[in-house]
Amino acid sequence: MIKKRIHMIPAHILVIDDDDDILLSARLLLKQHFSQVTTCKTPKEINVLLSHHDIDMVLLDMNYQKGASDGREGLYWLEHILSIDKDYVVILMTAYGHVELAVQAIKKGATDFILKPWENEKLYATLSAAFKLRQSSRKVKKLEKINGSLQKDQARKFEHILGNSPAIRQLQNTLIKVAPTDANVLILGENGTGKQVFAYELHQQSLRKNQIFMHVDLGSLHGNLFESELFGYAKGAFTDAREDRPGRFELAENGTLFLDEIGNLSLPLQAKLLSVLQNRTVTRLGESKPRNVNIRLITATNMPLDDMVAKGTFRQDLLFRINTVELMLPPLNQRSDDIILLATHFLASFSTKYHKQITQISDTAAKALLAYHWPGNVRELQHVLERAVIMTDGDQITEEDLQLNPQRFGSSVPAGKGMDLEDMEKAMVSKAIEHHKGNISRAAAELGLTRAALYRRIEKFGL
Structure with missing residues (x-):
C-alpha cells in the first residue's frame, strides 16, 4: 500500500470493469487520494455517467466478454468516449500485456495503458500525471475560447472616465468605493453615456483586474441563442453543436461579466438568469451537471427598470439581485462642463489614429459644441470629432468641420x-x-x- 496523501487531488475518476473485485480494490485505493470515484460494471452506462458527472479521467478495462483477450471492446469504447469529447483522459487496463495492443490504444487516443494486477504506486502516479494533463488541456481550451470571444474587442481601446462636472466627480467617488468589492452593480443611463466605459473602469479598479472582462450585449441575443451563448452547450445538444463549448459565465471565471442591455430580456430569460445568479452555477445545454461559477456581475440598461417592474415586464427579484449598487450616468447635455474636455481628448486620439497634425478646436467650433444638445451623448460627440478629423484639411477643427445641424433628428423633439x-x-x-x-x-x-x-x-x- 502507498501512504495516504494529506491533500486530496480534486479529480473525479470513473472506473469501468466487469470484475467486482477490481472495482472494489480500485475504489478503496483511489478514494484515499482523489476527491470522487465512480465505478460501474458495463461500458454501456458511459453515456449516462458522462452526461451527469464532470468526469476528469476514465479508467477503462479492455475486455468484457468472458474469455476475451484481444482488447477490441476496450478500443471500441475508447473511440466512443473520445467521440463525445476528444479531450477526455482515458487510461486503459488489461490483464494481457500485448505491446501491439498498447501501441494501438495510444494511437487511438488513450492517455496511458496499465496492466492488471496493478502496482498501487504506479497506478497513483499514472492517474496523477493524467490529471495534470487534463488540467493543462482545460486551461488551453479555455484560453482559446476566451481569445475567440474577445477578437471583436481587440481593436477597441477603452477610454478612461473623463470629466470634471459635479455629476461625474460624484460617480467617480462612488466607483472608488464600490470597485474593490464584489458587489453587483447596475449602470443606468441613456444610449451613448458611457455605460461600458464605467463597467470596464469598475473592473480595472477591482481585485479581479488581472482576470478577464467579458462583455455580452444581451440586446443582440435572440431567445434561442441566450442559453447557448451564456451557459454553453455540450456536443450534440442541437444540430450545429459539433463540440463542447463553455458559455460566457464559464469563460469569465474569476473575472468580471458585463451584461449590457439587460432590460431587453424577456420574462422567461430573466427567470433563467436569476436562477444562475442565485445558485452561482450554470448547466450547459445538453447536460444535467451544474458547474460552479465565480464572477463579478455588472449589468447596464437604458430602460426604466423600476417602471418595468411596476408594469410586470421585469422581475423585481432579479432587479434586487443585480442592483446592490446603482450608478445613474447623466446625459451629456447635463454635464456641459465636460464637453470641451471630451472633445479635446477625442481630437488628440483621432489625430493620432489618422496621422494628422490637428492641434485645436476653434472658438466658433467650441461654441457650437456647447450649444448643441447631444441626443446621442458622448458616443455622438466621439463620432462627430472622428468625422471632423477625417474631413478637415486644416490644423484646427472649425464649426463647418463639425457638421452640426440644429435641425438634425431629435433636436426638434419637444x-x-x-x-x-x-x-x-x-x-x-x-x-x-x-x-x-x-x-x-x-x-x-x-x-x-x-x-x-x-x-x-x-x-x-x-x-
Whole structure:
C-alpha cells in the first residue's frame, strides 16, 4: 500500500470493469487520494455517467466478454468516449500485456495503458500525471475560447472616465468605493453615456483586474441563442453543436461579466438568469451537471427598470439581485462642463489614429459644441470629432468641420407636457429613420445603437 496523501487531488475518476473485485480494490485505493470515484460494471452506462458527472479521467478495462483477450471492446469504447469529447483522459487496463495492443490504444487516443494486477504506486502516479494533463488541456481550451470571444474587442481601446462636472466627480467617488468589492452593480443611463466605459473602469479598479472582462450585449441575443451563448452547450445538444463549448459565465471565471442591455430580456430569460445568479452555477445545454461559477456581475440598461417592474415586464427579484449598487450616468447635455474636455481628448486620439497634425478646436467650433444638445451623448460627440478629423484639411477643427445641424433628428423633439421618456425615444428613432431615408445602418450610427438594437425599437414602437 502507498501512504495516504494529506491533500486530496480534486479529480473525479470513473472506473469501468466487469470484475467486482477490481472495482472494489480500485475504489478503496483511489478514494484515499482523489476527491470522487465512480465505478460501474458495463461500458454501456458511459453515456449516462458522462452526461451527469464532470468526469476528469476514465479508467477503462479492455475486455468484457468472458474469455476475451484481444482488447477490441476496450478500443471500441475508447473511440466512443473520445467521440463525445476528444479531450477526455482515458487510461486503459488489461490483464494481457500485448505491446501491439498498447501501441494501438495510444494511437487511438488513450492517455496511458496499465496492466492488471496493478502496482498501487504506479497506478497513483499514472492517474496523477493524467490529471495534470487534463488540467493543462482545460486551461488551453479555455484560453482559446476566451481569445475567440474577445477578437471583436481587440481593436477597441477603452477610454478612461473623463470629466470634471459635479455629476461625474460624484460617480467617480462612488466607483472608488464600490470597485474593490464584489458587489453587483447596475449602470443606468441613456444610449451613448458611457455605460461600458464605467463597467470596464469598475473592473480595472477591482481585485479581479488581472482576470478577464467579458462583455455580452444581451440586446443582440435572440431567445434561442441566450442559453447557448451564456451557459454553453455540450456536443450534440442541437444540430450545429459539433463540440463542447463553455458559455460566457464559464469563460469569465474569476473575472468580471458585463451584461449590457439587460432590460431587453424577456420574462422567461430573466427567470433563467436569476436562477444562475442565485445558485452561482450554470448547466450547459445538453447536460444535467451544474458547474460552479465565480464572477463579478455588472449589468447596464437604458430602460426604466423600476417602471418595468411596476408594469410586470421585469422581475423585481432579479432587479434586487443585480442592483446592490446603482450608478445613474447623466446625459451629456447635463454635464456641459465636460464637453470641451471630451472633445479635446477625442481630437488628440483621432489625430493620432489618422496621422494628422490637428492641434485645436476653434472658438466658433467650441461654441457650437456647447450649444448643441447631444441626443446621442458622448458616443455622438466621439463620432462627430472622428468625422471632423477625417474631413478637415486644416490644423484646427472649425464649426463647418463639425457638421452640426440644429435641425438634425431629435433636436426638434419637444419635451412637452405628457411626453415621457418612451415617447421621446420613439420620436428620436422615427426622426433618425426619416432623416436617413430608411437606411438602418446610418440611423443606428446616428443614434449610437447597433442595428439589432434599432430593429428592436422599430418593432417595439411599431414604426
